[in-house]
Amino acid sequence: MTDFYHLPSSCSVAVKAALAATGEEHTQITVDLASKSEAFLAANPLGKVPALVVNGQALTEGGAINLWLSARHPDAGLMPDLASPEGAEALKWLFFAYASLHPVWVRIFYPERFGGDEGKAMARKLAVKELLRLYALVAAQLEDSAFIAGDTLSLADLYLAATIHWEGQLEDALTARWPVLADHRDRVRTHPGIARGFAGEFGYAAA
Ligand SMILES: N[C@@H](CCC(=O)N[C@@H](CS)C(=O)NCC(=O)O)C(=O)O
Incomplete structure (x- = not known):
C-alpha cells in the first residue's frame, strides 16, 4: 500500500509525473499546508511535500523518491543506466x-x-x-x-x-x-x- 502526499502545482508534481509514468499503484492525498494532518507529519516531520509512504516506510525528498521509483520500474525509461x-x-x-x-x-x-x-x-x-x-x-x-x-x-x-x-x-x-x-x-x-x-x-x- 502506497500513500502519496501531494500539494497541487508544487514540486511534488514531479513525483506525481513519475508515479504516472511508472504505473506504481498509490493513493494520492492532497495536503493542506495550513492544516497538516498527523499522518502527513508522521511521513515528513518537516511538513513538506512530496512524501510517499510505502507499506509503512516513509520516503521523502523528491529526487530520492523519483530515483527509487525509476529503479523499481526500469522499463519506464526515466533514467539511463546510472553507470553510463x-x-x-x-x-x-x-x-x-x-x-x-x-x-x-x-x-x-x-x-x-x-x-x-x-x-x-x-x-x-x-x-x-x-x-x-x-x-x-x-x-x-x-x-x-x-x-x-x-x-x-x-x-x-x-x-x-x-x-x-x-x-x-x-x-x-x-x-x-x-x-x-x-x-x-x-x-x-x-x-x-x-x-x-x-x-x-x-x-x-x-x-
Ligand atoms: N528537499 C525537499 C524540499 C521539499 C519542499 O520544499 N516542498 C515544498 C513544496 S515545493 C513544501 O512542501 N513547502 C512547504 C514549506 O516549506 O513549509 C524535496 O526536494 O523534496
Whole structure:
C-alpha cells in the first residue's frame, strides 16, 4: 500500500509525473499546508511535500523518491543506466535541480525565513538574481538538446518542467527571456506517460 502526499502545482508534481509514468499503484492525498494532518507529519516531520509512504516506510525528498521509483520500474525509461556517461549526465542535472535550484525557489516562496520581516525584500532580490544565473545554465543546455540531459527525457526534466510554471512569482517571466524553457516545459508536460502527471496541475485540465 502506497500513500502519496501531494500539494497541487508544487514540486511534488514531479513525483506525481513519475508515479504516472511508472504505473506504481498509490493513493494520492492532497495536503493542506495550513492544516497538516498527523499522518502527513508522521511521513515528513518537516511538513513538506512530496512524501510517499510505502507499506509503512516513509520516503521523502523528491529526487530520492523519483530515483527509487525509476529503479523499481526500469522499463519506464526515466533514467539511463546510472553507470553510463548518459547516466552521469542525467544524475548531474537531477542533483542540480534538487540541490541547487530548488533551495533558491524556497527563498523566493518564503523570503521571510531567510531575511526575517526586515530583510525579506533583500533576501528575495538576491534569490531572483541567483535563480536567473541557474536558469541561464538550463537554457544554454536546452539550446542544444530537447531534454536537459540529452535527447531523452529523464527525471530532472520532470522537476524542471514543474518549476518553469512558477515563473508567475517573478517580475520577468523566465520563458520570455528564454523561449527554450517554454518549449521544454511543453515537451515534458505533453510527453506520453508523463502528461497524466501534469493534468489538473498549473491550470491544465484534469485527465
Ligand atoms: N528537499 C525537499 C524540499 C521539499 C519542499 O520544499 N516542498 C515544498 C513544496 S515545493 C513544501 O512542501 N513547502 C512547504 C514549506 O516549506 O513549509 C524535496 O526536494 O523534496
